[in-house]
Amino acid sequence: MSSKTVNELNWMIGGAQGSGVDLSASAFARSCVLAGLWVYGTREYYSNIKGLHSYFEIRTSGRQIRSKVEGVDLLATFDAETLVRHADAVTPGGGIIYDPALSQTPIEKVDTLYKDEIKQIQGRLAQQGLGSDANAILEEAKRRGVKLFAVPFSSLIQEIAKRLETSELTKVNRTVNVLAVSVSLALLGLDRRFMDESVHQAFSASRKQKLVDMNLAAVERAYGYAKEKFGEGGLEVGLVPIQSGPRMFVVGNQAVALGKMAGGCRLQTYYPITPASDESEFLEAHENFALKEGATKDGKGSVVVVQTEDEIAAITMAVGGALAGARAATSTSGPGFSLMTEGMGWAGMNEVPVVITLYSRGGPSTGMPTRTEQGDLKFALNASHGESPRIVVCSGDMEECFYDAFRAMNYAERYQLPVIHLVDKGLANSNMTILPPDPSMIDIERGKLILDGGAKDGEYRRFAHSEDGISPRAVLGLSGYRFWNTGDEHDELGHINENPENRIRMMKKRMTKLETADREIPESEKVSFYPAKGHPDVTLVSWGSSKGAILEGMALLEARGIKAEFLQIRLASPFPAQAVRERISRGGLVIDIEQNYTAQMAAVIAEKTQIGIRNKIVKFNGRPISRDEIYESVRQVVSKPEANERVVLTHGA
Amino acid sequence: MALKLADVRTDLHNDWCSGCGDFGIEASLQMALTEMSVDIHRVVIFSGIGCHGKIAHWTNTFGIHTLHGRTLPFAQGAKLANPGLEVIAIGGDGDGYGIGAGHFVHSGRRNLDMTYIVHDNGVYGLTKGQASPTQRLGEQTKSLPQPNINSAVNPIMLALAAGYTFIARSYAFDNRHLKETIKRAVAHRGMALVDVLQPCPTYNDIETKAFYSGEDRPDPATHRPAPRCYDIEKSGYNPLITKEMTPEDVDKKTLEVIKISNEWGDRIPIGVFYQNGNVPTYEDRIMGRIPTYLEQPPAKQVIQLQDRKSAADLPRLWKELTIGS
Numbered sequence: 001m002s003s004k005t006v007n008e009l010n011w012m013i014g015g016a017q018g019s020g021v022d023l024s025a026s027a028f029a030r031s032c033v034l035a036g037l038w039v040y041g042t043r044e045y046y047s048n049i050k051g052l053h054s055y056f057e058i059r060t061s062g063r064q065i066r067s068k069v070e071g072v073d074l075l076a077t078f079d080a081e082t083l084v085r086h087a088d089a090v091t092p093g094g095g096i097i098y099d100p101a102l103s104q105t106p107i108e109k110v111d112t113l114y115k116d117e118i119k120q121i122q123g124r125l126a127q128q129g130l131g132s133d134a135n136a137i138l139e140e141a142k143r144r145g146v147k148l149f150a151v152p153f154s155s156l157i158q159e160i161a162k163r164l165e166t167s168e169l170t171k172v173n174r175t176v177n178v179l180a181v182s183v184s185l186a187l188l189g190l191d192r193r194f195m196d197e198s199v200h201q202a203f204s205a206s207r208k209q210k211l212v213d214m215n216l217a218a219v220e221r222a223y224g225y226a227k228e229k230f231g232e233g234g235l236e237v238g239l240v241p242i243q244s245g246p247r248m249f250v251v252g253n254q255a256v257a258l259g260k261m262a263g264g265c266r267l268q269t270y271y272p273i274t275p276a277s278d279e280s281e282f283l284e285a286h287e288n289f290a291l292k293e294g295a296t297k298d299g300k301g302s303v304v305v306v307q308t309e310d311e312i313a314a315i316t317m318a319v320g321g322a323l324a325g326a327r328a329a330t331s332t333s334g335p336g337f338s339l340m341t342e343g344m345g346w347a348g349m350n351e352v353p354v355v356i357t358l359y360s361r362g363g364p365s366t367g368m369p370t371r372t373e374q375g376d377l378k379f380a381l382n383a384s385h386g387e388s389p390r391i392v393v394c395s396g397d398m399e400e401c402f403y404d405a406f407r408a409m410n411y412a413e414r415y416q417l418p419v420i421h422l423v424d425k426g427l428a429n430s431n432m433t434i435l436p437p438d439p440s441m442i443d444i445e446r447g448k449l450i451l452d453g454g455a456k457d458g459e460y461r462r463f464a465h466s467e468d469g470i471s472p473r474a475v476l477g478l479s480g481y482r483f484w485n486t487g488d489e490h491d492e493l494g495h496i497n498e499n500p501e502n503r504i505r506m507m508k509k510r511m512t513k514l515e516t517a518d519r520e521i522p523e524s525e526k527v528s529f530y531p532a533k534g535h536p537d538v539t540l541v542s543w544g545s546s547k548g549a550i551l552e553g554m555a556l557l558e559a560r561g562i563k564a565e566f567l568q569i570r571l572a573s574p575f576p577a578q579a580v581r582e583r584i585s586r587g588g589l590v591i592d593i594e595q596n597y598t599a600q601m602a603a604v605i606a607e608k609t610q611i612g613i614r615n616k617i618v619k620f621n622g623r624p625i626s627r628d629e630i631y632e633s634v635r636q637v638v639s640k641p642e643a644n645e646r647v648v649l650t651h652g653a
Numbered sequence: 654m655a656l657k658l659a660d661v662r663t664d665l666h667n668d669w670c671s672g673c674g675d676f677g678i679e680a681s682l683q684m685a686l687t688e689m690s691v692d693i694h695r696v697v698i699f700s701g702i703g704c705h706g707k708i709a710h711w712t713n714t715f716g717i718h719t720l721h722g723r724t725l726p727f728a729q730g731a732k733l734a735n736p737g738l739e740v741i742a743i744g745g746d747g748d749g750y751g752i753g754a755g756h757f758v759h760s761g762r763r764n765l766d767m768t769y770i771v772h773d774n775g776v777y778g779l780t781k782g783q784a785s786p787t788q789r790l791g792e793q794t795k796s797l798p799q800p801n802i803n804s805a806v807n808p809i810m811l812a813l814a815a816g817y818t819f820i821a822r823s824y825a826f827d828n829r830h831l832k833e834t835i836k837r838a839v840a841h842r843g844m845a846l847v848d849v850l851q852p853c854p855t856y857n858d859i860e861t862k863a864f865y866s867g868e869d870r871p872d873p874a875t876h877r878p879a880p881r882c883y884d885i886e887k888s889g890y891n892p893l894i895t896k897e898m899t900p901e902d903v904d905k906k907t908l909e910v911i912k913i914s915n916e917w918g919d920r921i922p923i924g925v926f927y928q929n930g931n932v933p934t935y936e937d938r939i940m941g942r943i944p945t946y947l948e949q950p951p952a953k954q955v956i957q958l959q960d961r962k963s964a965a966d967l968p969r970l971w972k973e974l975t976i977g978s
Contacts, residue, residue, distance in 0.1 A: 033976040246977045258971060262963045264956030267734050286970060287943055295955050295964040302943040304733060304951050309759035313726035316719065320699075320730020323717065324738060326951035328730070346720055406963075436975060439967050444957035475952065476715050476731055477738050479694040484710055486718035487702075495665060495710050496718075 007037055007062035009073040009237040011184060012089070014055030014082030015177075016112075017048055023202060024076075024177035025056035026431075029249065030198040031185055032060040033433055036244035040065045040548070041431045042624060044653070047274065047369040052112055053081050055653070062242055066397055066432065066548030070628035070651060073237045074187065076180040078153050080105040080134050081112055084121060085653055087137045092145035093236040097183050098138065100150040105134045149230055151183055156225060160217050175218035182222030187233040191241065192223045248436045252427035253278040255398045255437075256357055259405025260329055261289065261303060262439035265355070267321040267328040269306045269314040274369045275425045276331045276359040280305055311336035315343035315356065322347075322354045323485070325449075325475030327409050329355035333425075334363045334376050341384040344418050348388025350485040350494075351463070351471070351510065353412035353419075353447075357405070360424045360544075362622040371622025372426035374544050374595040380420045381573055381604065387507070389514045391419045392572040396528075396547030400570070401427060402437045407525065414447035414520075415513045416473055422572070424595065426545040426624040448472045455480040461492040465505060469512030518574035526576035529583065530554070532563035538638050539584060541613065542593040543569040543601050546625050550593060553630025560631075562638055569601060577608040584611055591615045591637055595625055616646050623652020656687040663713045669704060672862065674825035674851025678772055679708055681823075681831035682741075686714070689836055696739045699728040701753065703745035703779050705772035722753025725760045725769065732765050735952040736936050739839065740767040747777045750786040750806050760844055761815025763935040768838045768845045771808065772825075774853040775860055782856030789917070795858045808848045809914035809926050813907065819845035820892075820910070820927040824865060824882045825852070830923065837925065843934050850882070850921070870919065885913055885924040894929035 011028060015021040022043070029039045037060045045054035059069055071091040077083040080102045090096055107125075108118055122132050128143075130136035138148055153176050161172045178199060185195050196219055203212045226233070250258075257279045260268065270280040284305040291301040308314045314330045321328035332340060337358050347354050360376040362368030380392050391411045395404045401423055408419040450472050462483035464471045471492075474481030484494030489506060491497040530551065540550055547568055554564045567583045569576070584590045584605070592602040592613040599616045606612045617633045619625050629649045637644045661683045669675045686696065693714060700709040702721035709716035719727045728742035749757055749771045760769065775788040782796030786806045793800040812820045819841040823831040831849060838845035852862040863869065867878040886892065890913065894903055910926045939946045949955075955964050 030976065036977070244977060246975050248971060248974050249976050250974055254974065258967060261965050261970070262967050264954075264963065264965075266951035266954050266956065267730070269730070288945075290966040290969050291955065291964045292958060292962075292966045295958055296949070298945065299966075300945045300949070301954060301965055302945060302949070304939060304943065304946070306733065308726065309755050312723060313756055313759070316723045316726040317730035317733070320717075320727040320732075321734035321951060322730075323727075324731040324734035324952040326734035326954075327956060328734065328951070342720055343723065433976075436968070436971060439963045439965070442963075443961040444963055445961070446957075475735075476697050476717075477695050477735055477952075482694075482713070482715055484716040484718070486710070487720055488718070494716075495663075496707070 003236065005237045006240050007060070007242065009188070009239070010057060010059045010069050010071060011074050011076070012055060012057045012072045012086060013076040013180060014053060014086060015079050016050065017045055017052050017054045018050035020174055020177040021054055021056060024181045025058055027178065027195070027198045027202055028181045028184065029058045029431065030201060031190065031194040032058070032239065033247060033249050034194045034197050035190060035239065035241035037062060037239065037242065038064045038247070038433045039249070039431070040067060042068050042426070043429045044623065045370050053085065055082065055086065060239065064433070065552070067552045068549065068624050068626045070626050074184055074235065076184045078176050078180050081110045083134055084110055084113065084137055087141045089653065090141055090146045095147040095149055095187060095233070095235050096138070096141055097149045097151055097180060099153045101152060101154060103133070103135045103138060107132050107134070147234060149183065149187065151179070151225065153179055156221055160214070160221055164214060164217055172214060175215055178215045178218040179222045182219045183226050185239070186223045186226035187230060187235055188237065188239045190239040192219060194241070195219050246436065247433040249431060249433050250398055251278070251429065251431045252398060252401050252423060253429070254282050255401035256405045256421070256423060257282040259402040260409065261286070263406035263409035264327040264444055265303060265329045265409055267304050267318065267326045269308050269317045269330045270332065271308050271311045271314050271336055273333045273336045275361060275428045276333045276336070276357065278428070279331050279357065311339040312343060315340040315354070318354050319343060319347045319352050322352050323476050327413065329357065329409070331357040331359070333359045333361050334379070335366065337376070337379070337383065344390070345384030345386060345388050346487045347418045348384065348390060348510065349487055351416040353416055355408045355412050355419045355421060357421045357423060359428045360422060368622040370425070372424050372545065372595065372624050373620060373622060374424050374600070375597070375620070376422065377572060377596070377600040378604065380422055387511070389417050389510050390573060391415065391417065391517060392422060393419065394422045394543045394570055394572055395427065396544055396568055396570065397427070398432050398434050399437055403442065406439065406442050410442070410445045411517065413449060414445050415517045416447065416470060417513060422544065424545045426595070450474045450478065450481060453479045453481065457482055462494050463490065463492045463506070463509070465492065465509055468516040469509045470516065514574045521571065523576065523579055526571040527579045528568040528570060530566040530568070532565040533558060534563050536565040536588060537563045538589045538591060538634065540564055540566045540591050540593055540634065541569070541584060541601070541605070542566070543572070544595070546593050546595060549625045549627045549630045552627040553634065556627065556631040557634055560635065562635060564634060572604065575604065575608040580605055581609040581611060584609070584613065589615065589638065589641055591617055591634060593617045593630070595619045614645055615641055617649060618646065619649035621650055621652060625649060626651060656693060658683055658687055661686045661693065661713050663711055665710055667711055668707070670855050672852070672854035673704070674774060674853065675704055675708065675772060677825035677828060678770070678831065678849050678851060679711055681828050682708070682770070682835055683712060684828070685832045685835040685839070688832070689839060691739050691839070695737060696741065697731060699724050699740065699742045701744045701748035703748045703772070703777065705743055705745045705748070708743055722748050722751065723756065724749065725753065725756040728767060729760065729763065729765055732767050734950060736766070736947060736950050741839065742767060742769045744769065744771050746771060746773040746775065746787045747785040750808055750811070754786070757811065758815040761812060761817045764816060764818055764844045764932055765935045766842050768835070768847065770835065770847045770849060772851055773808065773848050774851045774857055776853050776856040778853050778856055792859055795856050807914055808846070810911055812846045813910055813927060816932070817846045818843035818929045818932050819925070821846065821925040822848045822850065822923045824850045824923055826862065826865070827882065827923070830884065834925065841928065842930055843932060850923070881919060881921045882923045883920055885922045885926070890924065892925040892928045894927070894931065896931055
């Protein structure tokens with residue numbers, strides 16, 4: 001017992017998509033959070049509705065965690081595919097829960113495996129003199145010191161059905177998820193009441209008492225079975241409840257949605273696309289919300305969410321709403337953003353405040369719709385023809401998703417331009433416990449918005465020149481402030497004008513706004529710097545969802561005597577050239593870390609600072625970067641920088 | 654205060670070709686604006702890309718000259734954000750029935766309370782005369798190297814299928830009819846289409862002003878040209894769908910719309926083909942979900958408190974996302 005690692009483990013569950021695996025994962029995570037623990041969960045799935053394999057990893061800890069790790073301490077399976085795919089990820093001393101009825105399954109019969117994957121696995125087993133079925137996989141794990149826990153799910157399900165006196169076996173069959181989670185928690189030594197509560201919370205929304213009862217019966221049976229058969233279980237990891245305050249358990253999409261609501265977004269348009277739509281659906285589900293006391297008489301707020309016919313309509317409708325004075329946003333992923341570029345250019349030309357949340361996924365083309373990638377940075381920076389200003393914000397974690405979504409609404413109105421909020425799938429679909437963010441940290445800043453009338457028709461010039469490039473902005477319908485807009489080059493009134501002198505002034509006006517933004521936005525919103533303890537051996541430069549893995553990897557590196565500092569770039573446009581230059585021009589080893597093929601941020605840094613970063617660590621297999629990959633790869637580069645100019649990370653199933 | 658035509662016109666130089674049907678549409682629209690009892694400060698004209706697009710600049714209201722084919726989503730966004738606006742979207746036939754056809758269809762499905770006027774001349778004027786979606790199969794207007802290889806779309810039938818609740822056609826140089834039709838379209842509660850036939854004196858040498866006025870076919874009795882356009886409502890046709898009508902009655906009317914809208918050649922129907930005020934508007938449908946929508950639409954909401962902090966009471970909202978206490 002004394003050698004047990006308490007409250008620091010990685011649990012995995014897998015199964016066919018649509019079979020309730022997502023529910024099991026959230027039940028496990030919720031139980032941990034109820035026990036006062038912190039969690040970080042990732043979700044990997046195929047672009048498919050039912051049948052293809054999906055899996056979840058839930059990492060839990062007694063302290064706040066923010067990244068994925070390598071190695072699984074306990075793998076819960078109830079189908080052959082999960083066992084075959086993931087058994088080799090379980091660390092020695094860890095455990096596998098499996099259904100003995102499936103152990104004879106030949107690997108080639110798992111028909112949702114790609115043919116090349118079957119060959120890889122069979123080859124691996126043959127090298128060890130093992131057969132070619134699920135048993136061989138179990139034997140392989142056992143030889144490595146993994147403990148095996150046989151759970152005959154179908155007989156447990158029959159027992160439950162008998163106890164509940166129900167003949168609806170198909171419904172009881174669904175409790176397999178809860179059984180697997182409960183056996184896991186029992187093996188980890190977590191008191192049953194947390195799982196009971198978790199089940200209550202998960203199923204009470206359905207208002208079906210039968211469903212709650214059935215699953216509670218499953219929890220009870222699973223805990224009982226685990227105790228009878230496995231006793232203490234003998235795992236080297238365990239869970240113990242701790243004291244803690246309230247925590248939010250959020251998915252990245254939700255953090256963005258909440259940030260938008262706090263930031264005053266009242267019109268959101270979207271066209272369905274993975275992995276962006278969840279955000280809009282969350283907003284729609286919460287379209288009516290309360291306002292603080294004193295805001296209005298009735299205290300009622302709302303956001304109108306419109307599902308459009310395509311992304312062209314999504315962006316142009318949001319722009320139309322913004323012209324009328326609403327804080328408006330849209331949300332999409334790479335393919336949809338490709339369609340939005342013309343509308344975005346129009347917004348740039350007409351100085352319309354609009355926010356585009358761009359959830360980056362594996363590209364190009366359809367690419368890997370459900371997998372993560374940071375391949376859209378340069379696209380966001382250069383999207384749309386011609387040259388038009390835009391602000392590009394890159395979030396690195398859930399808290400930043402919230403605050404950046406809020407600030408994006410502010411930037412858009414203050415500088416009267418499109419703001420692209422870049423979030424990658426690795427954040428969008430991951431869930432994590434955080435301290436509830438505090439919206440009062442940020443003021444709502446509407447910039448030069450004209451709120452009251454009073455002008456006489458003919459006096460107002462929408463695009464009046466000013467030193468900072470920003471003109472007083474009226475909205476449609478405001479008496480006395482008639483204006484015109486056009487995608488053509490225009491004069492101060494907004495009428496078409498191709499006079500070369502006017503062109504020069506107008507181009508300068510629009511682009512000057514970026515200089516103004518660069519001057520006004522505080523450095524704390526442009527970059528985050530995490531110093532090393534002592535003189536740094538290496539400076540890590542990155543952006544987006546790599547943040548969590550880097551911060552946790554740094555701690556591991558430090559334990560091994562490598563002092564790393566980390567510069568996180570949060571604003572990609574206007575680019576904080578000065579701040580970045582200062583950090584990377586001191587002559588020490590610098591490594592650029594990104595989840596794309598070409599190291600796009602390094603290229604942007606070179607363009608903006610004239611400093612080339614020689615060493616790069618990249619990952620583009622669609623799977624998120626892990627803490628351990630950072631640790632290993634940075635160590636590799638630090639040990640021999642000249643031999644490791646480009647390291648490609650490959651982990652992930 | 655009654656508005657004069659000069660009040661709703663800007664003093665910019667109008668660069669349309671002389672004799673263009675656009676002038677007739679512009680004049681009718683502006684006359685309609687002076688005659689309607691609408692607060693001119695609430696009127697917003699949206700236009701697309703093509704010759705028609707400049708109408709937003711020639712008219713002295715809020716004028717938003719958008720992108721090719723995207724007039725409707727821009728206009729709907731503004732209307733959704735502030736339903737108090739009087740939104741008139743204007744497009745061209747290439748713009749609205751070609752590149753923007755998707756938006757045309759989906760605007761019908763939503764049925765927002767707004768108006769869509771389409772300049773329909775059978776050609777892409779501004780790019781020098783290519784065939785537009787309303788040019789008929791086998792026609793060869795002036796600048797086509799070969800006869801048109803595509804069939805024409807029927808905007809009336811397309812609008813009907815898409816769910817427009819007011820569907821009309823008029824003719825650019827029949828000022829009185831066009832002006833009255835625009836006024837009726839604006840007054841209609843729901844999504845209204847006014848398809849306006851117009852000559853393009855530069856590129857369409859088939860459907861010319863002379864063609865529409867029937868100069869090639871004098872009346873045998875008077876020897877004067879017999880115009881091709883005839884007003885269906887003056888010929889006894891009633892476009893109204895009423896609450897009292899049975900589904901069979903509605904089907905019958907629908908078939909009639911299809912039949913009349915297919916007429917072309919010597920007799921070209923104009924007038925209101927279809928009007929149904931009983932379909933809930935998109936605004937009504939939002940009200941069903943957000944009861945405060947019309948009083949506090951997105952553009953009118955209070956988003957910040959006196960101290961500039963967010964007005965949204967989020968802690969109350971995120972209770973459901975919070976675990977522990």
